[in-house]
Amino acid sequence: MTHPLLRVQDLRVSYRTPAGDLPAVDGVSFSLAQGQALGLVGESGAGKSTIALALMRLLPRNVAQLEGEVELEGAALLSLPDEAFRREVRWRKIAMVFQAAQEAFNPVLRIGDQVTEPMIVLGGMSKAEARAEALRLLDLVRLPGEVFQRYPHELSGGMKQRAVIAMALALKPKLLLLDEPTSALDVTVQAQIMDQLKDLKRDLGLSVIFITHDIALASDICDTLGVMYAGKLAELGPAEAVLARPQHPYTRLLLASLPRLAQERPPQFIPGIPPDLRAPPSGCRFHPRCPQAFERCSREEPPLLAVGEGHTSRCWLAEGPGSSRRGTPE
Numbered sequence: 001m002t003h004p005l006l007r008v009q010d011l012r013v014s015y016r017t018p019a020g021d022l023p024a025v026d027g028v029s030f031s032l033a034q035g036q037a038l039g040l041v042g043e044s045g046a047g048k049s050t051i052a053l054a055l056m057r058l059l060p061r062n063v064a065q066l067e068g069e070v071e072l073e074g075a076a077l078l079s080l081p082d083e084a085f086r087r088e089v090r091w092r093k094i095a096m097v098f099q100a101a102q103e104a105f106n107p108v109l110r111i112g113d114q115v116t117e118p119m120i121v122l123g124g125m126s127k128a129e130a131r132a133e134a135l136r137l138l139d140l141v142r143l144p145g146e147v148f149q150r151y152p153h154e155l156s157g158g159m160k161q162r163a164v165i166a167m168a169l170a171l172k173p174k175l176l177l178l179d180e181p182t183s184a185l186d187v188t189v190q191a192q193i194m195d196q197l198k199d200l201k202r203d204l205g206l207s208v209i210f211i212t213h214d215i216a217l218a219s220d221i222c223d224t225l226g227v228m229y230a231g232k233l234a235e236l237g238p239a240e241a242v243l244a245r246p247q248h249p250y251t252r253l254l255l256a257s258l259p260r261l262a263q264e265r266p267p268q269f270i271p272g273i274p275p276d277l278r279a280p281p282s283g284c285r286f287h288p289r290c291p292q293a294f295e296r297c298s299r300e301e302p303p304l305l306a307v308g309e310g311h312t313s314r315c316w317l318a319e320g321p322g323s324s325r326r327g328t329p330e
């Protein structure tokens with residue numbers, strides 16, 4: 001039997017806060033095949049970064065609950081002891097580019113020393129081997145070799161972001177987690193980095209989880225889109241289907257909020273604000289903001305219902321507003 005590269009089943013993460021536990025990720029399941037990209041999209045606070053931090057085992061200390069199953073190439077990850085995870089998985093199999101990562105370079109060290117450090121410390125390479133590999137990686141992300149000798153302040157934002165991506169690839173991971181990798185860059189540089197990421201995915205057979213609030217940007221690289229709302233997946237499916245036939249009202253609003261040059265109507269705003277996850281709304285979490293909410297929505301929480309081939313939506317409308325049949329189990 002072949003396993004997907006990554007399988008996440010019923011992942012739950014909550015944080016301890018002075019005002020009570022906050023379930024940031026509340027029963028999220030998905031799988032990802034090798035060479036495929038999954039986009040996790042949604043507003044700030046939906047739980048996207050928490051999923052990535054859980055996969056990297058880099059969650060902050062105030063985690064109150066971490067449950068579910070995570071399998072990489074069929075091997076269970078959550079039960080792996082910390083030391084084994086550090087030795088075998090983090091950076092070697094799963095690597096991550098963090099939000100605003102380009103600001104994390106040490107300003108007094110040359111780029112080359114920072115890119116080679118994980119290869120020497122974690123990969124056991126000699127200095128000469130690491131230098132040769134770093135030059136190869138800089139070339140792969142289309143940076144000239146002279147960048148190796150430069151200090152971070154001598155590079156533009158786009159160049160620094162390419163160097164961060166090179167660093168994340170240092171130990172040849174199979175899965176790359178990208179958390180808002182282009183949000184600090186202007187649109188032209190953003191487009192160049194997106195092209196670069198598409199090339200890397202294709203040429204290296206990389207699997208990617210791309211985290212962003214920008215569904216248009218995600219659709220540029222992703223095969224599958226997962227729309228997150230308030231700690232849960234609201235919609236999950238092939239990117240073309242989610243974009244062409246969005247089934248969840250929240251996905252439709254996200255798409256309608258995109259500015260489009262060719263469109264006469266101005267972009268729509270999503271009414272209201274995301275809920276406080278410590279006391280989420282009853283029934284469907286989106287019901288206080290949903291333009292299509294009806295009586296059942298505040299009473300019963302919808303499961304993810306099948307709406308097409310590999311396409312699910314957490315909305316009672318998938319059954320029709322008059323139906324009271326329960327959906328497919330998650």
Ligand code: ATP
Nearest residue numbers: 015017022024043044045046047048049050060062
């Ligand atoms: P963003 O794009 O803003 O990072 P996100 O979708 O990635 O949003 P998360 O950062 O995963 O969302 O946050 C999910 C929820 O968990 C939010 O309500 C956030 O305030 C909360 N949260 C995140 N980290 C902590 C923490 N260390 N302690 C308490 N709550 C946290």
Ligand code: SF4
Nearest residue numbers: 284287290297315316
């Ligand atoms: Fe809107 Fe109801 Fe669907 Fe929730 S279940 S998204 S409130 S229509």
